[in-house]
Amino acid sequence: MQTTQLTASDLSPLTPAYDSILALAPYQTGKPIEELTREYGVSDVVKLASNENPMGCSPRVTLAVTEQLGQLSRYPDGNGYYLKQALADFNDVNANQITLGNGSDDLLDILARSFVGADDAIVYSQYAFVVYPMLAKMQGATGIEVPAQRFGHNLKAMSQAVQDNPNTKIVFIANPNNPTGTQLEKKELRQFVAGVPSSVLVVLDEAYIEYSPESNNRALLDEFDNVIIVRTFSKAYGLAGLRVGYALSSVAVADLLNRIRQPFNVSRVGLAAAAAALADQDFIEKTRLINDEQMRWLEKQFDALGLGFVKSHANFIMVEVQVEMEDITAASIHQALLEQGVIVRPLDAYGLPNWLRITVGLAEDNLRLIDTLRSILTED
Ligand SMILES: Cc1ncc(COP(=O)(O)O)c(C=O)c1O
Structure with missing residues (x-):
């Protein structure tokens, strides 16, 4: 899609919520x-x-999707009960620590809307997932990009950035990172989280975790209430077209996110397909x-x-x-x-x-x- 820069006069007399929205470039999809x-x-x-x-995806998904076809006039279960139960067992968490999303992009957006206001800052790495700076702009917040180290996250510099900007509300970390494919050492990441004030959310975006099981930092959830892990069914599970993701967090954070999300943000077909996909390890x-x-x-x-x-x-x-x-x-x-x-x-x-x-x-x-x-x- 060819796009040109949008200016305030294009919209006048309407005005966007924040000037930074004008600087947003539309997300470039493949x-x-x-x-x-x-x-x-x-x-x-x-x-x-x-x-x-x-x-593609597991053959079990085809069956699960087919079973839903006679039910398309019915709303999905807004609480995603069965998928949450399956995810709770799989990740050894309670179901009330889970938030479901219309893809993990939806969860990143819900997180920004829940925690970040115009006076706040979001910290992320250079060469990390392009949605993070976009979310800062959408919220009218300050986006702080920390220079990368050998194409990966420089956690020491990110820690310094959080210290230097007391208005930081979220740090986004993609592990493994898109687009560079780099991965963080578990020990180094734990040290980083331990050094971040408990008022700052550390969002671990594990969209590619199935390809790198050693990057699974689920254990940090038990130790730190300000850690959130975001995952997706779009990549290894092969369900990108259906849009299902999930976040694991403390009960209180999940409670908040579940108030902010759209009531039926995951479709009936998506819920059934994700549960079937998860069952086929x-x-x-x-x-x-x-x-x-x-x-x-x-x-x-x-x-x-x-x-x-x-x-x-x-x-x-x-x-x-x-x-x-x-x-x-x-x-x-x-x-x-x-x-x-x-x-x-x-x-x-x-x-x-x-x-x-x-x-x-x-x-x-x-x-x-x-x-x-x-x-x-x-x-x-
Ligand atoms: C690091 C990372 N996070 C999140 C996403 C969003 O994926 P989805 O919304 O399909 O779950 C992607 C997709 O490219 C990604 O690379």
Whole structure:
């Protein structure tokens, strides 16, 4: 979508709640397959742009979704009783510590709306998930971006930023991080949380946790009431199209979030599908194994092509594709890939214009990507 900067005069005499809303750039999603087919007439499209599960989802989900089809005229259970019970067992928490969301984006939004006002600040890392600075702008709050360290979170500097800004209400930490794929040491993260005032919420965004079980920081919840863990069914569980996420927190925080969320924010189909997906951990295990194997293969191919990459702990990998001598840029490679039916994600919006983020696909998808990339790079 092509967008231009919105100004106050475009809206006049209407005014947005905060001036910072005018500075918001719309979230850039991965290009849908249908759009590429429409624009370039390519039919055999490989989408490696949105960190979706290339294996689809568990077959159990199909059955659960089918069972709901006769009930679509009925509202969903606004409390998501069965899904919460299943999540409570799975995560060893009480059901009243859970908030369900229309994807985890919904939960990040609910958190910002619940805790952050115009005089407050949100702290996040450079090169972290792009939604965090957007939430600061939406709330008219101050967004404090802390410079990254080797493409990951610099927790010492983030701790300092919290200290320097006593109006900080939320610190967002993506672990593993999108788009860089970096992961934090458990010990270092615990130390960070222990040093943050208990009035500051530490939101651990674990959207890619299934790909990196060692990044599971569920244990911090028992120790710190100001820790919130946000997870999603969109990635390894393969339900991005249905929009289901959840947050684990203290009972009091969950109580607040549940007052702020829309009463039916997760659909009837979404609730049933997520419960069925959670029950099939063999599918998750298989997903992780295939992802690991394909990630190693891609790393080898990038090495062979002489392209730099950042070691990733998730289901995507960030590759440096600027070839200055030959006037090849990430933007030109992105475009050439699109024209040949391969969708990857440019990272200009993250301040990484020389890099592309590539979701790990199935073997045949990855082979197609590498063959296409090689032909672009070696073209006269
Ligand atoms: C780190 C991170 N958090 C949250 C999300 C939001 O995912 P969803 O709203 O589909 O659960 C994403 C999606 O890309 C992500 O990468």
